[in-house]
Amino acid sequence: MSYIKPKFRHPRLQKNALGFTVADYDGAISTLCAGCGHDSISAAIRNACFESAIPPHRIAKVSGIGCSSKMPTYFLGKSHGFNSVHGRMPSVATGASLANRALTYIGVSGDGDTASIGMGQFIHLIRRNVNMTYIVANNGCYGLTKGQDSATADLGSVAKGGAVNPFDGIDLASLAILQGASFVGRSFSGDKEQLEPLIRAAMAHNGFAFIDVVSPCVTFNNHTGSTKSYSNTREHLEPMALDFVPMREEIRTQYAEGSTQSVTLHDGSVIHLHKADSGYKTDDRMGALNAIQSGNDADRILTGLLYLDPNSKDLNTNLNLATRPLNELGRRELCPGSKVLDSINEGLR
Amino acid sequence: MKPTDTNDPEFFHKIVDCQYACPAHTPVPEYIRLIAQQRYSDAYLINWESNVFPGVLGRTCDRPCEPACRRGRVEEEPVAICRLKRVAADYKDDITARLPKAGKPNGKKIALIGGGPASLTVARDLAPLGYELHLYDAQSTAGGFMRSEIPSFRLPAEVLDEEVGYVLDMGVHTHFDTYVDSMAEILDKDYDAVFVGCGAPRGRDLPNLPGRQEADANIHIGLDWLSNVAFDHIDKIGKRVIVLGGGNTAMDCCRTSRRMGGEDVKVIVRSPYADMKASPWEKEDAVHEGIPILDNHVPMEFVVEKGKLVGMKFDKVEAVYHKDGRRELVSTGEEPAFYPCDDVLIAIGQENAFPWIEDSTGIRFTSWGTPIINDDETFQSTRKDVFFGGDAAFGPSNIITAVAHGHKAAVSIDLYCQGKQLSKRPAPGVTLVSQKMGIHEWSYDSVPTDDKRVAVPLVDLKEALSSRDLEVELGFDPQAAFVQAERCLNCDAQTVFTSGNCIECDACADICPTSCINFTQNGEEEELRQRLMVPAENLEQDLYVSETLPSGKVLVKDEDVCLHCGLCAERCPTAAWDMQKFLYSMAKATPDLMVIK
Ligand SMILES: Cc1cc2nc3c(=O)[nH]c(=O)nc-3n(C[C@H](O)[C@H](O)[C@H](O)COP(=O)(O)OP(=O)(O)OC[C@H]3O[C@@H](n4cnc5c(N)ncnc54)[C@H](O)[C@@H]3O)c2cc1C
Ligand SMILES: Cc1ncc(C[n+]2csc(CCOP(=O)(O)OP(=O)(O)O)c2C)c(N)n1
Ligand code: SF4
Ligand code: SF4
Ligand code: SF4
Ligand SMILES: [Mg+2]
Numbered sequence: 001m002s003y004i005k006p007k008f009r010h011p012r013l014q015k016n017a018l019g020f021t022v023a024d025y026d027g028a029i030s031t032l033c034a035g036c037g038h039d040s041i042s043a044a045i046r047n048a049c050f051e052s053a054i055p056p057h058r059i060a061k062v063s064g065i066g067c068s069s070k071m072p073t074y075f076l077g078k079s080h081g082f083n084s085v086h087g088r089m090p091s092v093a094t095g096a097s098l099a100n101r102a103l104t105y106i107g108v109s110g111d112g113d114t115a116s117i118g119m120g121q122f123i124h125l126i127r128r129n130v131n132m133t134y135i136v137a138n139n140g141c142y143g144l145t146k147g148q149d150s151a152t153a154d155l156g157s158v159a160k161g162g163a164v165n166p167f168d169g170i171d172l173a174s175l176a177i178l179q180g181a182s183f184v185g186r187s188f189s190g191d192k193e194q195l196e197p198l199i200r201a202a203m204a205h206n207g208f209a210f211i212d213v214v215s216p217c218v219t220f221n222n223h224t225g226s227t228k229s230y231s232n233t234r235e236h237l238e239p240m241a242l243d244f245v246p247m248r249e250e251i252r253t254q255y256a257e258g259s260t261q262s263v264t265l266h267d268g269s270v271i272h273l274h275k276a277d278s279g280y281k282t283d284d285r286m287g288a289l290n291a292i293q294s295g296n297d298a299d300r301i302l303t304g305l306l307y308l309d310p311n312s313k314d315l316n317t318n319l320n321l322a323t324r325p326l327n328e329l330g331r332r333e334l335c336p337g338s339k340v341l342d343s344i345n346e347g348l349r
Numbered sequence: 350m351k352p353t354d355t356n357d358p359e360f361f362h363k364i365v366d367c368q369y370a371c372p373a374h375t376p377v378p379e380y381i382r383l384i385a386q387q388r389y390s391d392a393y394l395i396n397w398e399s400n401v402f403p404g405v406l407g408r409t410c411d412r413p414c415e416p417a418c419r420r421g422r423v424e425e426e427p428v429a430i431c432r433l434k435r436v437a438a439d440y441k442d443d444i445t446a447r448l449p450k451a452g453k454p455n456g457k458k459i460a461l462i463g464g465g466p467a468s469l470t471v472a473r474d475l476a477p478l479g480y481e482l483h484l485y486d487a488q489s490t491a492g493g494f495m496r497s498e499i500p501s502f503r504l505p506a507e508v509l510d511e512e513v514g515y516v517l518d519m520g521v522h523t524h525f526d527t528y529v530d531s532m533a534e535i536l537d538k539d540y541d542a543v544f545v546g547c548g549a550p551r552g553r554d555l556p557n558l559p560g561r562q563e564a565d566a567n568i569h570i571g572l573d574w575l576s577n578v579a580f581d582h583i584d585k586i587g588k589r590v591i592v593l594g595g596g597n598t599a600m601d602c603c604r605t606s607r608r609m610g611g612e613d614v615k616v617i618v619r620s621p622y623a624d625m626k627a628s629p630w631e632k633e634d635a636v637h638e639g640i641p642i643l644d645n646h647v648p649m650e651f652v653v654e655k656g657k658l659v660g661m662k663f664d665k666v667e668a669v670y671h672k673d674g675r676r677e678l679v680s681t682g683e684e685p686a687f688y689p690c691d692d693v694l695i696a697i698g699q700e701n702a703f704p705w706i707e708d709s710t711g712i713r714f715t716s717w718g719t720p721i722i723n724d725d726e727t728f729q730s731t732r733k734d735v736f737f738g739g740d741a742a743f744g745p746s747n748i749i750t751a752v753a754h755g756h757k758a759a760v761s762i763d764l765y766c767q768g769k770q771l772s773k774r775p776a777p778g779v780t781l782v783s784q785k786m787g788i789h790e791w792s793y794d795s796v797p798t799d800d801k802r803v804a805v806p807l808v809d810l811k812e813a814l815s816s817r818d819l820e821v822e823l824g825f826d827p828q829a830a831f832v833q834a835e836r837c838l839n840c841d842a843q844t845v846f847t848s849g850n851c852i853e854c855d856a857c858a859d860i861c862p863t864s865c866i867n868f869t870q871n872g873e874e875e876e877l878r879q880r881l882m883v884p885a886e887n888l889e890q891d892l893y894v895s896e897t898l899p900s901g902k903v904l905v906k907d908e909d910v911c912l913h914c915g916l917c918a919e920r921c922p923t924a925a926w927d928m929q930k931f932l933y934s935m936a937k938a939t940p941d942l943m944v945i946k
Binding site: 010042190192230 | 424853854858859865884912920921922923
């Protein structure tokens with residue numbers, strides 16, 4: 001097996017606004033199974049960071065444990081990273097985001113890492129609206145430990161060994177909306193046309209951005225009877241297409257009137273949602289929950305930007321914390337001296 | 350676009366850039382791998398089957414393969430294909446026992462006029478079939494220009510003797526020191542077919558330049574002068590020499606002069622340096638031997654004083670390029686430049702000459718003096734039993750082209766002698782075999798190495814200039830050869846796609862280091878090329894398009910910069926991609942001349 005990715009790249013690779021090529025956002029060669037959906041998500045994240053021209057060293061990747069949580073090694077080799085313990089990535093992400101609010105945080109987790117062991121942490125990450133992009137590579141199983149059903153496995157889905165799942169699966173997107181997440185999307189690893197702009201929008205969003213990505217496990221959950229296989233997912237997919245135009249970039253594409261709905265993010269970037277004629281509104285929480293539920297009832301997997309509150313206040317803003325990263329504060333700011341201490345104490349008397 | 354027809358051998362053939370560019374279609378990556386495995390004899394014989402003169406070509410080939418080499422598109426320099434060929438020749442064992450023998454006589458007699466690479470190739474290809482072959486040459490030995498023109502410091506006589514010998518030892522009847530002065534006489538001799546491989550022997554002169562007649566004693570036609578040197582008719586030249594011309598003959602003239610007593614040797618050429626016909630490496634070699642090349646100088650006059658040549662006058666010019674691609678050399682209007690000299694070598698081109706072929710033979714010629722040939726597959730002339738090849742066919746070219754002509758002409762002669770149609774030609778030999786050894790294991794070194802190309806080491810300059818026969822290039826040693834061989838990307842390890850197996854997981858597209866693979870909607874080629882992840886701008890390289898996949902998309906692979914690294918096939922969960930070795934062998938009169946296991 002090749003453990004080295006050749007150094008050569010296409011000589012005519014495009015450059016982004018920073019002068020980087022997409023190869024500058026590559027990571028190590030993947031050790032996941034050939035054909036794993038997670039590798040496609042890695043590529044989508046890499047492409048999204050390249051397209052949005054984020055300097056690699058201004059990104060931090062955080063993850064827990066699982067095949068999905070191994071992903072950060074395989075993209076953005078020049079970024080910061082922390083591979084934490086199972087289900088505990090939210091604590092690390094929260095701490096990091098408080099310490100350095102200037103970085104772009106990308107959390108990568110699995111359905112096991114998030115919906116089982118990590119559920120208690122995940123829910124607080126949402127509640128606190130930590131400014132990060134949180135991607136769940138959802139394969140309905142514990143891939144790394146050989147494919148046991150996870151908490152997101154659908155009712156009636158057949159495991160590779162033949163067992164039929166007797167439990168209702170947790171729908172992470174609905175859960176996130178209910179708990180007040182300010183950006184909720186869903187997508188499919190095999191649909192980069194949708195996933196890439198969705199990740200770009202999530203990274204531009206100010207607050208907690210959650211994306212649930214169906215990501216087939218080719219080794220343990222890609223057989224007939226599995227509801228999260230490539231073919232079953234493709235058959236039931238109901239994608240809502242979108243484009244992402246970052247701030248200050250000229251809007252070049254002309255859309256036919258009535259076919260598109262635009263949402264402007266706090267930083268001026270614009271998300272164009274197509275198929276808007278269906279009347280879908282991204283800022284309607286109840287509507288979003290209804291749409292997802294009706295989709296589920298009709299055996300359709302609704303994907304796209306499901307809910308967005310563009311005016312959300314992230315944790316740092318909400319707690320009125322330092323406006324600059326802690327590592328940029330000087331001695332005077334960190335130790336303002338006894339005079340300031342005295343005045344604080346005075347105020348407390 | 351329509352799905353690619355991979356059953357057409359030309360599709361994969363074109364992807365092996367070097368082999369495709371080689372006129373004789375030598376299976377380059379196949380022999381380079383054998384060199385890396387130190388199987389030099391096998392590497393040699395693969396070459397010998399294709400190009401007949403591996404030792405000669407490994408030193409002198411014009412190497413059209415190298416500018417075509419894929420490696421040159423992903424980094425600075427192509428694989429050192431030519432000099433690796435020499436490695437195979439240098440380190441092989443005695444291979445004589447493995448060479449084919451003359452076949453049982455088939456009763457047919459063929460005359461070969463000229464003993465250069467074209468005729469020798471025809472002989473090599475026909476001898477195993479039992480043809481009685483009669484080779485005529487005006488010289489006392491065979492080899493043609495390889496012997497009379499290419500200086501021995503580039504091509505030692507032993508190397509040439511050995512490879513010419515392999516052919517002649519297959520029972521060829523030689524008629525040396527025999528200048529054929531009448532085609533009619535040859536035709537009277539009841540040959541079943543005649544092959545003309547007499548080259549393009551006439552060097553161009555400057556007959557009307559002032560002073561030409563008066564200075565004749567010190568003005569030499571490069572072509573004649575080199576052959577006089579080769580056959581020891583001349584052993585010295587004046588101290589100050591001007592060589593006129595910018596082609597490879599000029600380079601050999603100047604370098605030979607440096608070894609024959611020339612101390613102040615200059616090449617003076619009409620065109621700008623970049624436009625010179627000589628190969629870049631030949632120019633470098635000349636400059637390395639202390640020979641200045643003065644460009645943009647048009648000869649005006651041989652200056653003669655007291656009946657003796659004292660120098661030459663040149664008009665300084667500038668090249669002006671017109672919109673239609675035409676180049677014009679416009680005088681700068683400066684004073685003419687004068688360069689003193691003792692001798693001048695004129696190496697400004699060569700021409701075909703067939704004074705010995707009578708009109709009555711029915712062989713017709715074009716207005717450029719080349720024979721009218723049926724087409725560039727058959728090489729049949731306007732007279733059905735006479736075939737041409739090598740420089741005699743379309744004018745001066747090179748050894749490997751002469752060899753390629755020889756292969757095709759031999760096929761034609763064989764078909765003709767059997768009374769078969771010349772247009773119904775045998776197909777090339779093609780095999781396509783999976784290289785899978787295990788789940789993620791290939792039978793070749795699939796990971797491209799990062800090593801740079803290095804030049805072949807040379808003998809000490811002073812020593813080199815002191816001898817006409819001392820070979821200048823030392824060749825690669827086995828260690829260097831290994832590193833250079835490993836640079837080859839194995840372009841014959843083809844990525845073969847079976848659309849029925851594809852589950853569209855994108856794994857191949859995601860891993861491909863050079864962004865070759867795309868899953869997208871089908872379209873017209875021009876538009877599709879623009880729509881790929883990296884637009885496919887190299888129109889010389891094909892797109893590989895699959896059948897429509899379940900999602901409605903197609904797979905489109907731009908073959909341009911594929912590294913043949915096999916990662917797409919390694920990352921494919923369903924073996925929709927496989928790496929398969931494509932071996933292509935140009936059709937020859939004797940198929941399967943060499944079987945290497
Ligand atoms: C100075 C010089 C350097 C070159 N260097 C290279 C090089 O480095 N690499 C390369 O690939 N090519 C080189 N070439 C070109 C190459 O030598 C020729 O393209 C090639 O040899 C042509 O082969 P051929 O078989 O057509 O004929 P030739 O090699 O020209 O052989 C023709 C033979 O026919 C004989 N002949 C001609 N007329 C008659 C007749 N009427 N009767 C009997 N015999 C006859 C001649 O004596 C000669 O031996 C060079 C050419 C020159 C002039
Ligand atoms: C504390 C702890 N408990 C259990 C495990 C065993 N374990 C490793 S990965 C994993 C599940 C991973 O599932 P998921 O997050 O869905 O990732 P996938 O491999 O499916 O991508 C479990 C239970 C562990 N590593 N640590
Ligand atoms: S076990 Fe499943 S999830 Fe893990 S790498 Fe393999 S295919 Fe991917
Ligand atoms: S890399 Fe090797 S196979 Fe490919 S064109 Fe160059 S020499 Fe030929
Ligand atoms: S062999 Fe496959 S992965 Fe490697 S460069 Fe070619 S197409 Fe890309
Ligand atoms: Mg999982």
